Structures are given as C-alpha cells and as structure tokens.
Amino acid sequence: MAVLDIRDLSVSYATPRGALKALRDVTMKVPEGKITGIVGESGCGKSTLISAIIRLMAPNAKVGSGEVRFKGEDLLSRSEAEMRALRGTEISMVFQDPMQTHNPVLTVGRQMIDIQYRDKLSKADKRKRATEMLALVGIPDPQARLNQYPFEFSGGMRQRIAIAMALMAKPSLLIADEPTTALDATLEVQIIKRLRELQDEIGCSILFISHHLGVIAELCDEVVVMYAGEVVESGTVRDVFHNPAHPYTRALLECDPGHIKVRTRNLPTIPGNIPDLVSLPTGCIFADRCDVRYDACGARPVMATASSGHQAACHLIAEKEPA
Amino acid sequence: MTDITLPKPRSELGEIFHHLIRDPLGLAGLIIVTLIVASALFAPWIAPYDPIALNIPDRLQSPNPAHLMGSDQLGRDTFSRVIWGGRVALQVALPTIAGAIAVGLILGMIAGYGPKWLDSLIVLFFDTVRSFPTVMFALAVVALVGPSLNTVILVIMVTSIPTYGRVVRTLTQSLKEAEFITAEKSLGASTARIMGIHIVPNVLGPLAVLAAMDIPTVVGLEAGLSFLGMGVKPPTPSWGSLLNDGYNLIRNTPWLIVAGGIPLILTTLGFTFLGEALRDVVDPKLRGKGGK
Amino acid sequence: MSALLQIRDVFVRFRLRGGIFSSVGTIDAVTGVSLDIEEGKTYGIVGESGSGKTTLARAVAGLHHASEGSILYRGQELRDLPEAEFRELRREIVMMFQDPIGSLSPRLTIKSLITEPFRIQGMGDRDLDTEAKRLLTMVGLPAEFAARYPYQISGGQARRVGVARALALDPKLLIADEPTAGLDVSIQGEMLNLLARLQDEMGLAIMIITHNLNVVRHITDTVGIMYMGKLVEEGPTEEVFARPQHPYTLALLAANPEPDPDAQLMRVELSGEPPSILRRPKGCEFHTRCPFVQPRCSTDVPVWTAAGEGAHRCHFPEIWTREEAVAS
Numbered sequence: 001m002a003v004l005d006i007r008d009l010s011v012s013y014a015t016p017r018g019a020l021k022a023l024r025d026v027t028m029k030v031p032e033g034k035i036t037g038i039v040g041e042s043g044c045g046k047s048t049l050i051s052a053i054i055r056l057m058a059p060n061a062k063v064g065s066g067e068v069r070f071k072g073e074d075l076l077s078r079s080e081a082e083m084r085a086l087r088g089t090e091i092s093m094v095f096q097d098p099m100q101t102h103n104p105v106l107t108v109g110r111q112m113i114d115i116q117y118r119d120k121l122s123k124a125d126k127r128k129r130a131t132e133m134l135a136l137v138g139i140p141d142p143q144a145r146l147n148q149y150p151f152e153f154s155g156g157m158r159q160r161i162a163i164a165m166a167l168m169a170k171p172s173l174l175i176a177d178e179p180t181t182a183l184d185a186t187l188e189v190q191i192i193k194r195l196r197e198l199q200d201e202i203g204c205s206i207l208f209i210s211h212h213l214g215v216i217a218e219l220c221d222e223v224v225v226m227y228a229g230e231v232v233e234s235g236t237v238r239d240v241f242h243n244p245a246h247p248y249t250r251a252l253l254e255c256d257p258g259h260i261k262v263r264t265r266n267l268p269t270i271p272g273n274i275p276d277l278v279s280l281p282t283g284c285i286f287a288d289r290c291d292v293r294y295d296a297c298g299a300r301p302v303m304a305t306a307s308s309g310h311q312a313a314c315h316l317i318a319e320k321e322p323a
Numbered sequence: 324m325t326d327i328t329l330p331k332p333r334s335e336l337g338e339i340f341h342h343l344i345r346d347p348l349g350l351a352g353l354i355i356v357t358l359i360v361a362s363a364l365f366a367p368w369i370a371p372y373d374p375i376a377l378n379i380p381d382r383l384q385s386p387n388p389a390h391l392m393g394s395d396q397l398g399r400d401t402f403s404r405v406i407w408g409g410r411v412a413l414q415v416a417l418p419t420i421a422g423a424i425a426v427g428l429i430l431g432m433i434a435g436y437g438p439k440w441l442d443s444l445i446v447l448f449f450d451t452v453r454s455f456p457t458v459m460f461a462l463a464v465v466a467l468v469g470p471s472l473n474t475v476i477l478v479i480m481v482t483s484i485p486t487y488g489r490v491v492r493t494l495t496q497s498l499k500e501a502e503f504i505t506a507e508k509s510l511g512a513s514t515a516r517i518m519g520i521h522i523v524p525n526v527l528g529p530l531a532v533l534a535a536m537d538i539p540t541v542v543g544l545e546a547g548l549s550f551l552g553m554g555v556k557p558p559t560p561s562w563g564s565l566l567n568d569g570y571n572l573i574r575n576t577p578w579l580i581v582a583g584g585i586p587l588i589l590t591t592l593g594f595t596f597l598g599e600a601l602r603d604v605v606d607p608k609l610r611g612k613g614g615k
Numbered sequence: 616m617s618a619l620l621q622i623r624d625v626f627v628r629f630r631l632r633g634g635i636f637s638s639v640g641t642i643d644a645v646t647g648v649s650l651d652i653e654e655g656k657t658y659g660i661v662g663e664s665g666s667g668k669t670t671l672a673r674a675v676a677g678l679h680h681a682s683e684g685s686i687l688y689r690g691q692e693l694r695d696l697p698e699a700e701f702r703e704l705r706r707e708i709v710m711m712f713q714d715p716i717g718s719l720s721p722r723l724t725i726k727s728l729i730t731e732p733f734r735i736q737g738m739g740d741r742d743l744d745t746e747a748k749r750l751l752t753m754v755g756l757p758a759e760f761a762a763r764y765p766y767q768i769s770g771g772q773a774r775r776v777g778v779a780r781a782l783a784l785d786p787k788l789l790i791a792d793e794p795t796a797g798l799d800v801s802i803q804g805e806m807l808n809l810l811a812r813l814q815d816e817m818g819l820a821i822m823i824i825t826h827n828l829n830v831v832r833h834i835t836d837t838v839g840i841m842y843m844g845k846l847v848e849e850g851p852t853e854e855v856f857a858r859p860q861h862p863y864t865l866a867l868l869a870a871n872p873e874p875d876p877d878a879q880l881m882r883v884e885l886s887g888e889p890p891s892i893l894r895r896p897k898g899c900e901f902h903t904r905c906p907f908v909q910p911r912c913s914t915d916v917p918v919w920t921a922a923g924e925g926a927h928r929c930h931f932p933e934i935w936t937r938e939e940a941v942a943s
Contacts, residue, residue: 041799042770140887154888155664184663184826185870186885193884211800214872237876255801257829258873263853264833265811267804273769335722506718509676510780511705512735524722 001072003173003205004030004053009066011048013058020277022048026066026231027303028224030173035199035206037220037237039213039252043274044226046209050177052076053207054091055083071172089118092166096178098158102150108134108161109146115165133164136201138194156187163195167202174206180215192219213256217241225249228274228285231303235310245312247290284315292316342604349600355593359586363410370403375558383576392582395568401582404560409586411472411561416541419476420534423483428530430484431491432518436499446492449485457482457544465553475554479541490533494526528605535598539591546587562587617690618651619820620675620788625649625684625694627670642892644670646844647684652788657814657821659831659852661867662841665889668824669713671841672790675822676710677701688788706736709781710790715773715797719765725751725776726761732783750779754809771802775809782813792824807834828867832856840864843892843900850925860927862905865935883935899930907934 011023023045030036040046051057053068055075068075070091075083087093095101103111112130113123121129127146134142137160150158159179166174176195180188196219199206210216216223216237223240225233225248233246244250253259254268272289275281281288283298290297296315303311304318311317343349362369371391372378378398386393392401434445461478468474498504498521507517542562548554549563550570557564562583569580627645645667652658662668673679675686677693686693688708693701712718719728729750730743747761754775765773774794781789794810795803811834814821823831831838832852839849840863848861859865862883869883885904890896896903902912909931917928 041801156888184889186663186866187888189870189872189884213800213874217874217876217878218872241874241876252800253874255804256874257800257803257827257832258871259875260833265808267807267833269804269808270801502712502714502717503720505678506710506712507720507731509678509705509710509712510732510735511702512731516735520723521720 002029002031002069003071004207005067005069005072006049006053007067007069009049009052009068010064011045011052011057012062012064013048014060014062015278018278019062021064021229021280022061022277023052023229024280026226026229028231028234029222030205030207031222032205033199033203034221035196035208035219037216037223038207038209038226039211039216039223040226041211041252041274043228043277045229046226047177048229049226050093050175050207050209053175054087054093055080088115088171089169090171091173091175092169092171094159094162094166094174094176094179096181098155098162098182101162102158104150107147107149108153112146112161112165112168115168118169129168130164133168134161136167136198137161137164138190139164156183156191159183159191160194163191163198167198167204170202171204174204175209176206177209178211179208181210181212188215195219213241213253214258225252229277230285230313232286232314233310233312235306239307239310243306243310245306245310245317246286246314247292247316248286249312251289251291284313339601339604343597343600346600346603348596349604352593352596352598352600355589356597359409359590359593360413362406363413366406366410370400370406372400372403374399374403374407374560383572385576386578393576393578395565395576395579396572399558399560401565401579404565405562405582405586407560408562408565408583409590411555411559412542412545412586412590415472415476415479415545415555416538419480419483419541420537422476422480424487424530424534426480427484427487428491428523428526431488431526432495432522434488435492435495436514436518436522442492445488449488452482453485455482458547461544461548462551462553465548470548470553470556472555472559475545475548479544483537483541486537487530487533490529491526494529495522498522498525528601531605532598532602535594535601538594539587542590543587546583619654619689620652620822621685621687622651622671622675623649623685623687625671625674625681625686627667627674627679628682644844644892645674645681648841648844648846649684650839650846650849652820652822653836654787654820655814655818656837657823657835659823659825659835659838660841661825661828661831661838663826663867663889665843665892666841667844668841669792670844672710672792672822672824676708676790677705678710702736706732706784707787708790709784709786709788711774711777711781711792711794713793713796715770715777716765716768719773719776721765723764724761725763725765725768728765729776729779729783732780736784738784746783750783753782753813754779770797771799771805774798774806778809778813782817782819785817786819788820788822790822790824793826794823795825795827795830803830810834827871828856829871840867843889843895845900845928846919847901847929848925848927850923850927854923854925858923858933859935860922860925860932861901861929862907862935863901866906899928901929907931909934 006026006028009023009026012019012021026049038046052063063076109127109130113126116126116129130146131142134145139145139157139160153161180191183191192215208220220237223237224231225240225246227248233240233249240249241253244253251270255270260267270289275285284301287293287297301313301315301318303313305311306317343353376399380398381394382396382398384390384394390400390402392405394400430445434442460482464478465474504517504521507521545554546561546563546566549561550567554563555561565583566580569583573580624647625645626643626647628641628643631640631642648671650658660668660671670679674681681694688704726747730747733739733741733743733746748758751758751760756772756775795806798806807830810821813819823835825831835852838852838855839846840861842863848855848864855864859868866883866885883906885906887904890903898913898915899917902908905912911930915930917930919926919928922932
C-alpha cells in the first residue's frame with residue numbers, strides 16, 4: 001500500500017491577472033518503505049505540491065479538486081487540529097535552508113528535547129534519545145554538541161541535525177525539499193548516503209524533491225517528473241533514467257552536464273520557456289518546446305503506460321501502448 | 324537590423340499613483356489629503372469671511388447657514404478660521420518636513436556610507452537632538468526669541484532631522500553591502516554616482532512613507548504650541564488656537580472645540596492612511612502582491 | 616608571450632574585529648595563489664564554500680585588497696593601484712556577480728543598466744538607444760526588455776543582462792562568479808553557450824569561478840582547484856578530468872553523480888567537514904578529510920609540484936589509482 005497517494009490534485013492561486021493553475025490533475029504515489037523523488041525545474045509546482053500535502057498553503061491558494069490520501073485517509077478533509085497532530089509526528093519535513101529551520105536562541109539539545117513533548121519520557125531519557133539521533137546522522141561527539149547553539153554548527157551539520165529532528169518521531173513519511181541544494185557537493189554526497197542508510201534502518205517512506213538528476217538517480221527508488229504543474233512521467237528510477245518516455249525527461253537528461261562526456265562548446269538546452277500558467281495552452285503542456293511535436297499534440301495527453309509501472313503523458317506513448 | 328524603438332517605461336510616480344488608487348485605504352487617504360491641501364491652497368476663495376475680521380454683533384453663534392460652524396467670542400467665522408488654520412498648519416508642516424528630509428538624507432547617507440568616525444559623530448548629533456523633549460526644547464527657544472511661525476518651523480525641523488537621518492543611515496548601511504553596489508564599483512562608478520543614482524532612489528520610498536506619517540505629528544505639534552500660546556501669534560488662525568478658544572468656552576459653545584478638533588483628526592487619519600498604503604506601494608517588488 | 620593576467624603569490628587577508636577592546640586578529644582567505652590567464656582563453660577556478668575563490672576573483676577586480684603578492688595585468692601591477700587609475704582599467708577588466716538580480720540596481724531600467732558603463736566611462740554622448748539595442752541583441756533578449764526593471768525579469772534573463780553590461784565596452788578579461796548559479800539545468804547550457812560564443816567573437820579571456828566541476832568541463836581550457844585559500848591542483852581541463860592528481864579533485868569529480876542509477880561510481884567519500892581557516896591543519900591542509908591519508912601528510916607540507924602539463928600540491932599524486940589496483 002502506498003503511504004501517500006495523491007489523486008487528480010489541482011491547486012490554483014488567485015492573482016490579479018486571474019487564476020494561476022499551479023497544479024493540474026497531479027496523480028502520484030509514495031510506496032511504503034521506498035524513496036520517491038520528484039524532479040522538476042522552477043515553476044514545475046514542487047513547492048505547491050508539498051504545501052498541499054502538509055496543508056500549509058498560501059492564503060490565495062485554492063484546491064480545485066483531488067485527494068491527498070495519507071495511509072488511506074484524505075488529508076484534505078481533515079480538520080486543522082488533526083493536521084497539526086500529524087505534522088512533525090507522522091509526516092516530518094526537512095527544508096532546503098538549514099539556517100532557518102532552527103531556533104537560534106535555544107541549544108540544539110533543548111530543541112531536540114522540546115520536540116518530544118508528546119512522549120511521556122523523563123527528561124534524561126529524552127536527552128538520551130536526542131544523543132542517539134545525533135550519532136545516527138553522523139555528528140561526532142553528540143553528547144557535548146547537544147549543549148551548543150545552531151550557529152556553532154556548519155551548514156552541513158545543521159542539515160544533519162534537521163534530519164535527526166525530523167526522524168525523531170519515527171514518521172511514516174519524511175518530506176525532504178531540496179535538502180542538499182545549499183550544501184557543497186562533497187557534503188551533499190555524505191548526507192545522501194546517510195539518508196539512504198537511515199531509511200533502511202527506520203523504514204520510513206521518503207518523498208525527496210530535487211532538481212539534481214544525479215542525486216535522484218543515486219538515492220531514489222521511484223521518480224516523478226513534473227513540468228509546469230503536471231506530472232509528465234513516473235516510474236522506477238531505472239526505467240525513467242534509462243528509457244525516458246516523455247520528451248521533456250529526455251531533454252532534461254541530455255542537458256544534465258554530468259551526462260555529457262565529450263567536450264563540447266555547444267551544450268544542449270531546452271529552448272523556450274514554461275507556458276503562462278494563467279492562460280494555459282489547450283494541448284500538451286510541453287508541445288511548444290518539444291522536438292517531436294506532431295498533430296496529436298493539440299489535444300492534452302493522458303498518462304499512458306510505457307512499460308509496467310512506467311507511465312508518461314505523451315501521445316507518442318499512448319500510440320504505442322498495447323490495447 | 325530592423326529599427327525597433329525601445330518602449331518607454333511608465334514613470335515611477337505614475338506607477339505608484341496607479342497602485343495607490345486601487346487600495347481602498349490609499350484612495351481614502353489620498354482623497355482626505357487632497358481635500359486638506361486644496362482647502363489650504365484655495366483658502367482665500369473657500370473661506371466665506373476674513374478669518375481675523377472682528378464682528379462683535381455675531382459673536383458666539385451656533386452653527387447656522389451664515390456661519391456653518393458658528394463663530395467665536397470675537398464674532399469671527401469659525402469655518403473660515405478652520406480653513407485658514409489648515410493653511411497655517413501646512414505652512415508649518417511642509418517646509419519643516421522638507422527641510423528635515425533634506426538634512427536627514429545628507430547626514431544619514433554620509434553616516435551610512437562614510438568612515439566610521441564620521442558615522443559616530445553624526446549619530447552622536449542625532450542622539451543629542453533626540454534626547455531633548457521636543458516640546459520643552461520648543462518652549463525654551465520660544466521663550467528666548469519670542470513666538471513666531473518661523474521659530475516653530477525651525478525648532479520642529481531640527482528636532483525631526485534625526486528621525487529621517489537614522490532611517491537613511493540604516494538603509495544606506497545595508498545598501499552599501501548589497502551586491503549591486505559592488506557591481507557598480509566594479510564598473511568604476513564614483514562615490515557620488517553610487518550615492519545619487521543607486522542609493523537615493525532606494526531610500527526615497529521609505530522616507531516618503533515616514534514623511535506622510537510624520538505630517539500629522541508636526542501639525543499636532545504646531546497646534547499644541549499654538550494652544551499653549553507659544554506658536555502662531557494671534558490673531559493668525561491656527562487649529563491650536565481654535566482649540567484653545569474652544570477649551571475656554573467649552574461650557575457655552577462646544578462647537579468651537581469640535582471645529583478645531585475635527586481637522587486635526589482628519590489630517591491624522593488622511594496622512595496615516597496614505598502612509599500605510601504608500602508602504603505597500605513604494606517597493607516595486609511588493610506591488611500587486613500582498614494578496615489582500 | 617606573457618599572459619594577459621599573471622597572479623603571483625597573492626594573499627588576501629581580512630581583519631577580524633572582536634569587541635572594541637578585544638585584540639584584532641587576521642584571517643587569510645587566499646594564501647599564496649599563483650596562476651596565469653592567457654589572452655582569449657578560459658580559466659576555471661573550482662572550489663567549495665570557504666575556498667577563497669570569490670575572494671581571489673574580487674581581488675583581481677580591485678574590489679578586495681591583496682595584502683601580498685602581485686597581480687599583473689598586461690604587465691601592469693594592479694595591487695595597490697589607486698582607484699582613480701584602476702577606473703581606466705575597468706573598461707577592460709569586468710566582473711559578473713553571483714546573484715543575477717541582486718547585482719542589478721533595482722530602480723534602474725534594463726536600458727539604463729546596460730548602458731551604464733558608457734556613462735561611467737565618459738562615453739555617455741554615444742547613441743545609448745542604439746547601444747542598448749545592440750547589447751540586448753547580442754545576448755539574445757528582445758528589445759522590449761529595455762523598459763523593464765530587474766524585478767520584472769527571470770534569473771536567466773537577469774544573467775543575460777549581466778553579460779550585456781559586462782561586455783558593453785568590449786573588455787579583455789571577464790571574471791564570471793558562478794555564472795550558472797540558480798539556473799535550471801535546461802538553461803545552464805544556454806548561459807555557457809552564450810559565453811563561449813561571445814568569447815569566440817570578441818577574443819575575450821574569461822576567469823570562471825564555480826563550485827561545479829561540470830560547469831567548467833566544456834568551457835574552460837585550464838582549471839585550478841582551490842581548497843582553503845590555496846590551489847591544490849591545476850592543469851589543462853581534459854587532463855584534470857581524465858587523471859586528477861589530487862584526492863580532493865577526485866572527490867569533487869565523484870561528488871557530481873551522473874543521472875544514471877546503474878553508473879559504476881568511484882565512491883570517494885570525504886570524511887568530516889572542511890576545517891575552519893582559523894585553525895588550519897598542520898602538514899597537508901587536506902589530510903583531515905583525505906580518504907587516502909598517509910602518516911607523512913599530517914606533518915609535511917606538500918609543495919607545488921609540476922606533473923605533466925599541470926601541477927598539484929600532494930605528496931602522493933594519483934594515489935587513488937594505486938588503491939584501485941590493490942582493490943582489483
């Protein structure tokens with residue numbers, strides 16, 4: 001069973017120019033005990049999707065339709081109090097900027113003890129758990145470091161602490177929003193590896209958002225590719241990265257500089273811009289930038305199966321699909 | 324190459340006005356402020372009577388068609404005095420604030436951009452001025468040189484300089500570290516150019532907001548000094564002296580104090596609304612957002 | 616022929632200020648860097664946060680003061696050059712900044728921004744409308760952009776404005792600090808292609824500062840890897856990518872995983888965090904994180920050693936090839 005099961009989710013923002021349709025009919029799953037990655041560039045709707053899952057949306061956002069099922073229950077129909085009880089316990093988050101996640105005037109130990117307020121443990125036991133968690137994410141000398149303030153830690157250390165705090169409540173789902181983007185590459189590798197190990201140990205499901213294809217390839221089991229507010233492709237990392245079915249995924253992979261081995265002074269790009277999300281084109285959302293566009297693209301494609309468990313929203317796949 | 328003409332951008336002021344009138348608060352503020360300024364500007368045509376002409380037979384009348392807001396103990400038309408009082412209030416407030424902004428801008432930028440010792444010196448000046456209670460300072464000066472409009476203007480101006488100077492200093496300090504200033508330096512821009520073209524436009528917006536909010540304070544201060552008989556010399560009409568007259572006669576003619584009070588309240592509301600709305604509009608990045 | 620830019624043993628030192636009465640210390644952000652940039656060529660400086668790469672770039676651009684060493688531009692010493700004399704050179708040495716929108720003065724239109732160099736350098740009498748159009752066309756932006764303000768354009772477009780403005784006066788040396796930072800993968804290529812094209816057209820020398828090895832791979836002729844204020848390796852780009860000498864270079868290469876789940880990754884994981892430059896390790900400054908550390912590394916300071924067409928600062932260059940041989 002999927003821990004998180006999003007069905008036909010549409011979210012729009014009220015703007016002076018009209019409704020900005022940030023998400024349209026997004027359907028995706030985070031299977032139990034797996035790491036699912038979401039890849040997409042700016043404007044693809046990653047942030048809106050996360051805010052819709054944890055129900056912390058901007059005041060001008062409106063859910064048009066759809067369901068966000070967490071362990072089978074629709075979160076969109078939960079009360080605010082129920083959501084509050086869920087956040088930080090069943091669903092935890094790690095954000096991009098480790099500087100802003102921590103309260104600067106409290107020691108790390110104090111913060112890690114405070115977030116266990118729901119548990120009926122003695123303070124000494126809570127402290128012991130905090131120490132264990134810090135050790136688990138790879139912070140040397142955790143006992144002593146509990147007494148330090150966030151500013152005494154480097155960015156990489158702070159992100160480790162953020163992960164430790166997010167995993168403390170043994171959540172069923174960890175949402176990691178570009179957790180390594182602000183870090184140096186050599187530290188990124190360390191944190192990715194640690195996250196993978198922790199996931200094996202704790203067994204929670206992870207929704208990992210990143211624009212970095214290499215990191216997704218290395219860390220995730222499944223991947224969802226988003227473009228301009230729609231899911232254009234989903235499947236196992238192997239299927240999607242080896243046999244990309246959607247032209248956007250293919251182009252994106254080609255653009256990744258890690259992919260280009262032969263020295264060139266003319267790097268591949270995806271010409272054009274994402275469409276205006278206030279006045280959307282009628283057909284395929286990627287059509288105007290697509291190099292294999294044809295007549296059918298004037299109509300909006302639906303998700304078609306490329307291979308078992310691998311789907312893409314492209315007419316070319318739908319044509320090939322076995323009836 | 325085809326000849327494409329470069330489009331002209333909408334002027335900054337036009338842009339601000341455009342957004343201001345779309346905000347209900349801004350629109351209300353703008354209307355009240357326009358009314359006050361217009362009535363002050365056209366006082367000679369609007370006021371039905373000479374505000375200082377005595378007319379003993381008509382004294383202490385309650386509001387009636389001939390005297391919309393009644394008349395005072397010397398038979399002067401209160402409505403005319405309110406209108407002319409507004410003129411006096413703005414005559415004090417506008418030059419005061421313009422002067423304070425000009426001096427505050429220059430001192431603030433020098434303090435924010437210049438060497439540390441100069442900064443300390445200017446901040447010391449700001450703190451010294453601010454440590455005097457304005458009213459006490461004004462009373463002392465008036466006691467020395469006698470009450471006059473110019474004295475009031477000068478005193479309030481000097482005591483307002485730190486308000487603007489400190490804001491400019493803080494803004495300049497943070498702008499100085501901004502990447503676009505470094506970028507300008509890398510192009511070889513002189514200090515004068517950086518100040519005039521890149522710093523001033525970025526501090527004017529917050530200053531305009533501050534000034535709009537400050538006008539009621541200055542108007543109130545002038546009224547207060549005049550109320551105490553330390554401001555505008557009688558018989559020149561002032562909202563403060565109107566209040567004073569009304570205060571003395573409050574038992575028989577309550578409308579006098581109402582007449583002196585309402586314009587003060589309106590001025591405060593109008594300029595505060597305008598200032599609040601300006602705050603959201605002067606920063607181009609925040610325009611059209613806010614989601615209200 | 617001598618190089619366009621010659622950097623010799625440059626140190627950039629910052630004063631540390633405590634309280635009013637506390638003693639004043641110094642930190643060396645750049646400690647003895649030497650490198651040459653040839654006319655019309657591209658040099659990439661790669662390093663992570665705190666490596667001193669941006670500080671070095673700013674020292675060359677005259678925005679930081681180099682406390683020791685020499686920075687020669689066409690044989691002219693730039694260190695301690697008074698700003699009045701440096702201003703002349705700012706036509707030829709230009710810089711692009713990390714934050715594309717933040718480096719544009721927010722109250723000016725794009726037209727004013729890209730024609731500023733003319734006004735600053737006393738060429739305001741030119742037809743600035745024409746110049747603005749020429750520059751916008753050069754970087755591939757439509758003419759309507761002239762009327763926009765920085766907050767009305769995207770990061771990628773702001774980068775192009777940055778390029779237009781830097782290249783307005785036909786400079787000789789462009790210093791580009793993280794030219795692709797914050798750009799989507801699909802646009803990064805556009806930026807690098809634009810720089811490559813303009814370099815070919817204008818014969819420009821480029822110094823690219825980046826944390827991302829992939830960025831320099833295609834566009835640079837030479838790369839230098841910086842760690843804690845020093846160059847630890849330098850060489851022709853292809854050479855460095857093919858046979859990194861220093862373990863840190865190897866780690867950087869390995870830290871850019873390919874978008875392929877089955878890629879055979881040579882996993883070089885660095886242990887711990889970079890040390891503070893206030894407490895520099897003894898011996899080789901990289902030894903605290905080096906996966907191949909040897910006893911000698913913590914005591915002896917490695918010297919700058921030429922190897923092939925490049926050079927490095929490691930006692931055991933290419934040590935990883937030996938480890939691999941042992942493993943197989």
